[in-house]
Amino acid sequence: MSPPVQPINRIAKMATVVLALLPVVLLIVVLGLCVGSTGVDFDAIYQWFSGKENSQMISDIIWRIRFPRVLLALLVGATLSLGGLVFQAILKNPLAEPYILGVSGGAAIGAIIGIIMGLSRFPGVSLLAFCGSMATLLLLLLMASGRTALRKESLLLSGVMVNAFCSAVIMFLVSITQDSRLHSILFWLMGDLSLVGLDQTLLLGAFLLPCFAVLFYLSNAMNLLLLGKESARTLGLNAEAVTVVLLVVTSFMVSSTVSFSGLLGFVGLVMPHMMRLVLGPDHRLLVPACMLGGGGYMVLCDLLARTLPQHGEMPAGVVTALIGAPLFIALLKRARP
Amino acid sequence: MKAAFEVQQVSHRYARDPVLRQLEFSVEAGEFFIIIGPNGSGKTTLLKIMAGIVPCKKGKVLVFDRPIERYSARERAAKIAYVPQASMPEFPFTVMETVLMGRTPYLGPLGIEEDTDLRIAREALAFTGMEHLADRKIDQLSGGEQQRAAIARAICQQPDIILLDEPTAALDLAHQVRIMDLMESLKKKEGITVVMVSHDLNLAAMYGERLLLLETGRLAGLGAPDEVLTYRDLEKVYGCTLLVDRSPIEQCPRITLVPHRVLEKMARESAEKKK
Numbered sequence: 001m002s003p004p005v006q007p008i009n010r011i012a013k014m015a016t017v018v019l020a021l022l023p024v025v026l027l028i029v030v031l032g033l034c035v036g037s038t039g040v041d042f043d044a045i046y047q048w049f050s051g052k053e054n055s056q057m058i059s060d061i062i063w064r065i066r067f068p069r070v071l072l073a074l075l076v077g078a079t080l081s082l083g084g085l086v087f088q089a090i091l092k093n094p095l096a097e098p099y100i101l102g103v104s105g106g107a108a109i110g111a112i113i114g115i116i117m118g119l120s121r122f123p124g125v126s127l128l129a130f131c132g133s134m135a136t137l138l139l140l141l142l143m144a145s146g147r148t149a150l151r152k153e154s155l156l157l158s159g160v161m162v163n164a165f166c167s168a169v170i171m172f173l174v175s176i177t178q179d180s181r182l183h184s185i186l187f188w189l190m191g192d193l194s195l196v197g198l199d200q201t202l203l204l205g206a207f208l209l210p211c212f213a214v215l216f217y218l219s220n221a222m223n224l225l226l227l228g229k230e231s232a233r234t235l236g237l238n239a240e241a242v243t244v245v246l247l248v249v250t251s252f253m254v255s256s257t258v259s260f261s262g263l264l265g266f267v268g269l270v271m272p273h274m275m276r277l278v279l280g281p282d283h284r285l286l287v288p289a290c291m292l293g294g295g296g297y298m299v300l301c302d303l304l305a306r307t308l309p310q311h312g313e314m315p316a317g318v319v320t321a322l323i324g325a326p327l328f329i330a331l332l333k334r335a336r337p
Numbered sequence: 338m339k340a341a342f343e344v345q346q347v348s349h350r351y352a353r354d355p356v357l358r359q360l361e362f363s364v365e366a367g368e369f370f371i372i373i374g375p376n377g378s379g380k381t382t383l384l385k386i387m388a389g390i391v392p393c394k395k396g397k398v399l400v401f402d403r404p405i406e407r408y409s410a411r412e413r414a415a416k417i418a419y420v421p422q423a424s425m426p427e428f429p430f431t432v433m434e435t436v437l438m439g440r441t442p443y444l445g446p447l448g449i450e451e452d453t454d455l456r457i458a459r460e461a462l463a464f465t466g467m468e469h470l471a472d473r474k475i476d477q478l479s480g481g482e483q484q485r486a487a488i489a490r491a492i493c494q495q496p497d498i499i500l501l502d503e504p505t506a507a508l509d510l511a512h513q514v515r516i517m518d519l520m521e522s523l524k525k526k527e528g529i530t531v532v533m534v535s536h537d538l539n540l541a542a543m544y545g546e547r548l549l550l551l552e553t554g555r556l557a558g559l560g561a562p563d564e565v566l567t568y569r570d571l572e573k574v575y576g577c578t579l580l581v582d583r584s585p586i587e588q589c590p591r592i593t594l595v596p597h598r599v600l601e602k603m604a605r606e607s608a609e610k611k612k
Contacts, residue, residue, distance in 0.1 A: 010449050220448035224438060226430075230390050230421055235494070236414030236442040281429045284447060 010284065017285050018292065025296035032070040032299045033062055035307055068198040070299055072260065073316070075201070075208055076193065077267055077298025079257040081290040082215055084268035086250045089222045089283065090243055091152050098254045098268040101159035105166025106136030107258045111188050112173045115181055121195050126259040133255035136162050191264030191317035193302050204260055211253040212291060218246060219283040226281065266321040267294055270328050277331050339401055341366045341498050341530040342387060347396030349382055356382045357554040369524050370532045371541040374551030375575050380534040381422070381502055383551070387532065388419040388500050414442035418491035420501040432478070432486050433471040436461055439493030461492040465519060481512035488519060498530040499523070505537060517544045538592045542566055550574060566590040
């Protein structure tokens with residue numbers, strides 16, 4: 001007599017995760033659209049939305065200013081969280097984050113050169129940042145591929161070295177820069193979601209959506225990679241090819257994002273861990289959860305960053321860690337038996 | 338009968354060091370085949386070549402009469418399961434989830450399993466006596482339980498051949514017998530070909546139908562335990578003094594180590610006799 005089979009319905013599980021997170025994210029998005037420095041509040045927006053008041057100004061504020069910014073935050077948060085998730089899985093290192101392979105260093109050098117040259121934020125600075133990070137990625141893959149089959153230690157160490165080299169260059173560039181440009185360099189380095197228009201955000205989205213799809217398609221492969229490359233291979237997975245695709249797609253995705261947003265830290269490190277604490281190790285759940293959770297978290301952080309200070313705003317990167325670190329420690333404490 | 342494996346003139350080297358030299362042997366379908374030999378004699382490399390993990394650069398490996406490289410990764414996974422040495426690292430999946438991963442070669446890219454897959458996984462767990470641990474996390478299991486979970490995953494893969502790399506290393510006596518019995522009954526009930534690398538000559542003598550003795554990558558013996566486990570060959574290959582006699586159980590060869598102090602004592606006594 002075999003015991004009754006307990007049905008594990010994966011699809012239902014995935015749907016539950018998405019349906020649980022989606023309303024929260026939507027709520028945050030609505031909040032992000034309604035709150036801002038111009039003083040347009042819920043009531044005015046409700047009036048506009050229900051068609052009682054037809055104001056060109058409110059419509060402009062929402063569609064031209066707040067919507068692109070909220071959408072950008074959503075994309076950036078999703079990308080960075082996914083980036084951390086993938087790197088933590090393939091490098092089997094809990095401290096891995098999306099910038100660990102040196103993508104950030106290259107992007108920063110490109111962006112700073114752009115800012116020093118006085119280029120506009122788009123396309124000048126973004127394009128240079130993207131070129132910079134792609135160059136470091138290429139360099140890294142060349143360095144690592146000389147060895148046998150992308151050993152994770154050599155990848156990690158190469159990444160750390162690339163980052164160290166880049167930060168030296170960044171320091172040098174900062175030291176020769178005139179004061180007036182320092183502020184924008186600093187904001188770029190800490191991550192800044194302002195100054196990006198709707199067209200550019202939609203362009204970024206067009207880059208990112210295929211990447212998201214590829215990562216979801218490979219989510220079960222990431223589970224198998226956790227068993228080790230050899231076991232994954234004997235289960236019929238082409239482990240080497242999948243690893244390379246994951247590396248390249250993730251780095252490309254992070255590079256494009258960073259070119260628009262600057263180096264927003266911490267989300268990529270901590271969001272995968274938070275989701276893992278709550279949902280377990282299955283990447284088929286973690287990929288959608290990190291996209292939604294990371295996106296929502298970023299919108300929230302950006303909202304706080306632009307509303308909390310009395311004058312002006314602070315970089316969103318400050319808020320991500322300021323809230324995230326204590327939140328994570330609390331979760332970790334609760335999860336330990 | 339069809340041969341599960343035909344290994345023809347296989348040589349292999351890491352960097353410049355030869356690990357395997359012109360090996361030639363075959364494994365019959367449904368056979369319990371054990372590879373023995375000292376550390377560094379190339380046992381694990383040979384097993385990995387047979388599993389298709391390490392590409393065979395020189396020579397040929399045929400799996401059921403077809404060259405191993407002609408199988409796609411998926412086809413190969415449906416034929417050959419592999420249980421590596423340290424099979425389950427720190428790993429927060431449950432036993433059931435891990436065993437279900439054995440279904441990968443039969444599932445789509447997202448690995449969405451159906452009721453049949455769950456039933457097969459349940460049966461594999463029952464066969465290895467792991468049912469009660471199905472919902473436990475892998476990293477909360479003992480070494481023996483982890484090894485059984487790895488074997489359950491291999492069974493769940495429904496292969497024709499199971500390759501195991503030292504499955505009894507680091508296990509206590511009860512678990513050693515249990516794992517070996519498990520493999521034997523798998524062979525008898527399901528007709529699965531079992532190829533195992535082992536350090537334990539006594540277990541090899543008791544369970545192996547045929548043994549392959551490796552010495553620095555060369556074939557130093559091939560045949561039934563009686564033919565391979567002779568003290569002459571073993572002392573030469575392992576480089577230490579051994580006593581080989583018959584075990585009271587089924588009269589299979591029994592290997593006993595001889596400590597150095599006993600050898601010294603014997604040498605002293607024979608010297609005194611001469612005086």
